[in-house]
Amino acid sequence: MKAAGAAALFFAFLYGGICAVREKRAKIRGLHEICSALEILYGELDARDPSIRELSRILCERGTGTAKQLFSCLHALLPLLGEESFSSLWARAVYASCRDQDRAVIDELLELGNALGRYDTRTQTRAIRSCLDRLCRLRDEMEQAFPGDRKLWVGLGAAVGALTAVMLI
Amino acid sequence: MDGWQRALDLLPGEWRQAACRYTLKNPEEIRLRVGKRATVLLPEGEHPFLEDPVSEELLFRVLEKATGASLHTAAPALADGFVSYRGLRIGVCGTAVMRQQCFFGYRNVSSLAVRIPKECIGICRKELGVIAKDGFQNTLIVGRPGDGKTTVLRELIRALSEIGYRIGVSDERNELAASDGALAQFDLGAHSDVITGVPKVDGAMMLLRGMNPQILAMDEVSRQCDLDAVSQIFGCGVGLLVSAHGTGSEDLKKREGYRSLLEQGMFTWLLRVSRTGYGRSYELERIGP
Numbered sequence: 131m132k133a134a135g136a137a138a139l140f141f142a143f144l145y146g147g148i149c150a151v152r153e154k155r156a157k158i159r160g161l162h163e164i165c166s167a168l169e170i171l172y173g174e175l176d177a178r179d180p181s182i183r184e185l186s187r188i189l190c191e192r193g194t195g196t197a198k199q200l201f202s203c204l205h206a207l208l209p210l211l212g213e214e215s216f217s218s219l220w221a222r223a224v225y226a227s228c229r230d231q232d233r234a235v236i237d238e239l240l241e242l243g244n245a246l247g248r249y250d251t252r253t254q255t256r257a258i259r260s261c262l263d264r265l266c267r268l269r270d271e272m273e274q275a276f277p278g279d280r281k282l283w284v285g286l287g288a289a290v291g292a293l294t295a296v297m298l299i
Numbered sequence: 300m301d302g303w304q305r306a307l308d309l310l311p312g313e314w315r316q317a318a319c320r321y322t323l324k325n326p327e328e329i330r331l332r333v334g335k336r337a338t339v340l341l342p343e344g345e346h347p348f349l350e351d352p353v354s355e356e357l358l359f360r361v362l363e364k365a366t367g368a369s370l371h372t373a374a375p376a377l378a379d380g381f382v383s384y385r386g387l388r389i390g391v392c393g394t395a396v397m398r399q400q401c402f403f404g405y406r407n408v409s410s411l412a413v414r415i416p417k418e419c420i421g422i423c424r425k426e427l428g429v430i431a432k433d434g435f436q437n438t439l440i441v442g443r444p445g446d447g448k449t450t451v452l453r454e455l456i457r458a459l460s461e462i463g464y465r466i467g468v469s470d471e472r473n474e475l476a477a478s479d480g481a482l483a484q485f486d487l488g489a490h491s492d493v494i495t496g497v498p499k500v501d502g503a504m505m506l507l508r509g510m511n512p513q514i515l516a517m518d519e520v521s522r523q524c525d526l527d528a529v530s531q532i533f534g535c536g537v538g539l540l541v542s543a544h545g546t547g548s549e550d551l552k553k554r555e556g557y558r559s560l561l562e563q564g565m566f567t568w569l570l571r572v573s574r575t576g577y578g579r580s581y582e583l584e585r586i587g588p
Binding site: 212246247251 | 359363368370371
């Protein structure tokens with residue numbers, strides 16, 4: 131009975147470690163999706179000068195995962211323009227769709243919301259580009275750190291699980 | 300939705316509710332000036348509503364609503380001093396930023412004037428009868444700002460179109476048709492074709508090439524390039540129905556561009572629109588052959 135309990139504890143901690151790794155991987159994937167969407171946003175704005183409504187519609191269709199959620203949410207909130215400023219609607223969409231992302235990513239996106247739709251096309255594309263550069267840097271750092279993090283969390287889960295199991299036995 | 304409802308739609312909740320009480324008082328404009336009380340322009344003058352002074356944030360929110368949070372798409376219109384929202388004209392004032400001697404944008408916005416377009420079906424019937432008596436003859440509608448030139452032009456387009464004339468409307472700022480998507484909010488008659496979003500000159504030429512109009516209609520022809528376009532169209536066998544700022548033919552002759560057009564006898568009729576107390580008066584004058 132004790133052995134079964136110890137094994138269950140071990141696997142529970144190991145599973146916790148694996149979940150932490152999955153979460154990290156999901157964050158990186160989400161950041162990839164956001165960066166791809168911002169690339170599309172940059173390209174569309176630079177080439178065609180469309181309205182924010184049209185851009186959000188395009189990204190609802192062409193975005194994936196987190197980015198699709200972000201722009202779908204924004205698109206749904208746009209009828210509230212006038213009652214609320216665009217930057218506050220953008221912030222609501224960011225908080226609703228990027229909950230799992232790091233604070234640094236959320237801050238970058240909020241900063242971008244202060245420039246979108248407010249200035250001329252060149253200023254907006256510059257803001258998108260600089261946001262994109264910083265997000266890509268964050269993504270690269272996360273990707274580089276990921277193999278180490280994976281070992282760390284799985285190892286930590288297994289070690290703590292083993293230690294607890296030994297203590298129980 | 301009529302023009303007033305569309306104008307109210309631009310205001311945030313509290314402001315919209317306060318302005319609502321003027322719905323039946325024939326409102327003409329909503330004026331918002333930073334640091335002052337918002338006002339509604341009625342035929343008898345401006346009426347302030349709501350105690351709170353207007354903030355720059357409020358003006359920005361109205362502009363965001365009007366442009367769909369896309370000020371970059373409204374830049375060409377802003378350079379002309381206004382933006383359009385579903386057929387409404389919103390005049391903008393503030394501190395402009397110039398780059399290479401061209402308007403670039405506003406650093407601060409200090410006031411907005413939301414002008415309410417009107418649809419007055421049935422006005423100018425008598426004048427229409429004269430203008431179209433023996434086939435349509437070129438007509439110039441003049442009036443001071445706010446006198447109702449656009450309303451008269453819209454009604455003449457509708458009435459002439461209902462008679463059976465094919466009318467091409469070059470509606471640069473979407474004020475005549477107030478199209479929401481492809482559907483016009485104002486009735487321009489059964490035989491009108493409207494082109495919006497392109498400069499008047501280009502729109503007129505596109506209509507001429509593609510739509511085989513019998514009459515071309517344009518609002519507020521005042522810039523030299525617009526007048527040049529009118530001169531080009533003059534010899535094409537198409538009727539002209541245009542509006543311009545001014546008080547009459549003598550006034551127009553003071554402007555070089557118009558002087559030459561009038562001397563060429565381009566327009567047969569001049570329809571003067573003026574404000575008389577709570578209403579408008581229309582005066583038709585023969586100025587050409």
